[in-house]
Amino acid sequence: MIELMKILSEETRGTRERILLSAEALFAERGFEVVSLREITGAAGANVAAVNYHFGSKEKLIDAVVTRHLTPVNEERLSQLDRLEKQFFRTPIPVEEILKAFLSPVLQHIASGEMSEDLFKKFMGRLIGERGYSLPTSACSLFAVMAARFAAAFQRAVPQLNEESALWRMHFSFGVMAHTLTNGDTLRQLSDGRSGNPSTETLLVNIIDFCRAGIEFEGREL
Amino acid sequence: MIELMKILSEETRGTRERILLSAEALFAERGFEVVSLREITGAAGANVAAVNYHFGSKEKLIDAVVTRHLTPVNEERLSQLDRLEKQFFRTPIPVEEILKAFLSPVLQHIASGEMSEDLFKKFMGRLIGERGYSLPTSACSLFAVMAARFAAAFQRAVPQLNEESALWRMHFSFGVMAHTLTNGDTLRQLSDGRSGNPSTETLLVNIIDFCRAGIEFEGREL
DNA sequence: TTCCGTTTTAAGCATATGATTGAATTGATG
DNA sequence: CATCAATTCAATCATATGCTTAAAACGGAA
Structure with a gap:
């Protein structure tokens, strides 16, 4: 998770990318169903609404990841x-x-x-x-x-x-x-x-x- | 799930036992974390509060099962x-x-x-x-x-x-x-x-x- | 029947969830 | 600078979750 923080802190990555990275990490660690959007966006330093703006829904985010x-x-x-x-x-x-x-x-x-x-x-x-x-x-x-x-x-x-x-x-x-x-x-x-x-x-x-x-x-x- | 219904419909079983049976079936099929108490008690034909009355908490129910x-x-x-x-x-x-x-x-x-x-x-x-x-x-x-x-x-x-x-x-x-x-x-x-x-x-x-x-x-x- | 402990119930609590909105903010272009 | 589309944000919605409570229903003993 420290690894993740390092990657996410690079300002070069946009919100969409940071969400993808956080989601990947959390899904890998705990499974797709149990991880909430707020955990993902929290770890990504993004707003909750950003998921629906960039991906449409949680299911589509999972799909993208x-x-x-x-x-x-x-x-x-x-x-x-x-x-x-x-x-x-x-x-x-x-x-x-x-x-x-x-x-x-x-x-x-x-x-x-x-x-x-x-x-x-x-x-x-x-x-x-x-x-x-x-x-x-x-x-x-x-x-x-x-x-x-x-x-x-x-x-x-x-x-x-x-x-x-x-x-x-x-x-x-x-x-x-x-x-x-x-x-x-x-x-x-x-x-x-x-x-x-x-x-x-x-x-x-x-x-x-x-x-x-x-x-x-x-x-x-x- | 039809099997389950048959077992649960037997009036001989008390609420505690029916909850255990429903919980077992749902946990087996979909995992412990994602099944809610309302699904369990719904399938068991029991009140939501019955879980906490008979087991104390969801975690203790999982434990019992x-x-x-x-x-x-x-x-x-x-x-x-x-x-x-x-x-x-x-x-x-x-x-x-x-x-x-x-x-x-x-x-x-x-x-x-x-x-x-x-x-x-x-x-x-x-x-x-x-x-x-x-x-x-x-x-x-x-x-x-x-x-x-x-x-x-x-x-x-x-x-x-x-x-x-x-x-x-x-x-x-x-x-x-x-x-x-x-x-x-x-x-x-x-x-x-x-x-x-x-x-x-x-x-x-x-x-x-x-x-x-x-x-x-x-x-x-x- | 009355009594009393056990069990069940509806209602509610605090919090969490996915999703939506409309207003801000941003940043590149004219 | 002003403009405008893309992005972000706080606030909110409807619903779901685990859990609690206080009243009701039940059932055997006196």
């Missing part, structure tokens, strides 16, 4: 998947590569420095895990379209599995990502710091390894 | 873990057995029929995944104590891994469980029903297999 980060990440995901599908023409794409195509765009976006690393992880985690009520429908369908493409890729990647099992193992993987990205610091508290302080890159590599093992193992199916 | 289901499940988890630790005295407990000790009490509680199966899954998923803000501290520490025991068990179960990796892989597993239990029906929507309709038992077996593979594989560590 989500779209602005999810769109580029999603496009990069799909572009990497396209590349893989061309590269592995008619042969199964390695599971690890698909998982990388899903997660590495998050790393790239972090590197671009648009949001603090910690906040962006939590934000992206929510976009994977929070469906239905709290997210605007536009954001949901944005994710759904992308997820459908990945579902197809996963199924081709594990031809020994039936359709159901492949889908569920993808779902399991999304759970790992959502929970780890959003609640990563929970483990630190819970383990009294014995979980160390791995870099995001290290963490994502370990998530990928975990999911790859879970997806590829052969055993009981659904 | 959480405790009443988490306590027995947690105790069963710990008792199964105790049994395993005696059975595998000074030898590593198989990872699959630890995962079973964590998840099978959920199945048992479902079998007891205290809550509809669908709702109870979502409820237990939230108790694994939602930490911090939305949950009362008592529920958090209840979970934390249990998780600490399981963390120790997981570490002994995979002596080839360093402490950090073991903890993170446990955390990954919790993510799978939380997401699948709470958002299981999301996959059905997202996949147009191609994910089938597995029984809870089948689903939990597959979660266990997935996590076991993810925890046991040997490769890059943190």
Whole structure:
């Protein structure tokens, strides 16, 4: 939150931008539904009415915040998947590569420095895990379209599995990502710091390894 | 929700019990923070003041709802873990057995029929995944104590891994469980029903297999 | 029936929420 | 400087929230 203050104090940013930054941070930390406009505008040093002037409503603000980060990440995901599908023409794409195509765009976006690393992880985690009520429908369908493409890729990647099992193992993987990205610091508290302080890159590599093992193992199916 | 109506319409249940049932259902479906007392009492056919009369406050109601289901499940988890630790005295407990000790009490509680199966899954998923803000501290520490025991068990179960990796892989597993239990029906929507309709038992077996593979594989560590 | 503790109820409290208004303020252009 | 559109602001609206209160309704014991 100190990080946020530093960014917001730069007078160069307009009200619209400051609201977006505050909203991102608060949404990432506590979720979309529970954060009020007054908290957002308070943190942004703006008037409450500014949200409705610049965005129209709270829902449209959420939409703007989500779209602005999810769109580029999603496009990069799909572009990497396209590349893989061309590269592995008619042969199964390695599971690890698909998982990388899903997660590495998050790393790239972090590197671009648009949001603090910690906040962006939590934000992206929510976009994977929070469906239905709290997210605007536009954001949901944005994710759904992308997820459908990945579902197809996963199924081709594990031809020994039936359709159901492949889908569920993808779902399991999304759970790992959502929970780890959003609640990563929970483990630190819970383990009294014995979980160390791995870099995001290290963490994502370990998530990928975990999911790859879970997806590829052969055993009981659904 | 039709299920709920049936239960609530039975005149045998007192106001306190009807409030508990409504609250459980709404919390499971939409989370603790966003459900209002008026929604709860409305669904229960009770007066708003009844919550404060019977429970004291919204927080204490959440506490009552959480405790009443988490306590027995947690105790069963710990008792199964105790049994395993005696059975595998000074030898590593198989990872699959630890995962079973964590998840099978959920199945048992479902079998007891205290809550509809669908709702109870979502409820237990939230108790694994939602930490911090939305949950009362008592529920958090209840979970934390249990998780600490399981963390120790997981570490002994995979002596080839360093402490950090073991903890993170446990955390990954919790993510799978939380997401699948709470958002299981999301996959059905997202996949147009191609994910089938597995029984809870089948689903939990597959979660266990997935996590076991993810925890046991040997490769890059943190 | 009367009595009395338990429970339920309607009404209200203080505060919070998303949204709107119309008046100020700003800042660039003529 | 004056003009004018874009922006910001305080004030306000209708509604929702958690909680409290005091009166009413209930139900068993005397």
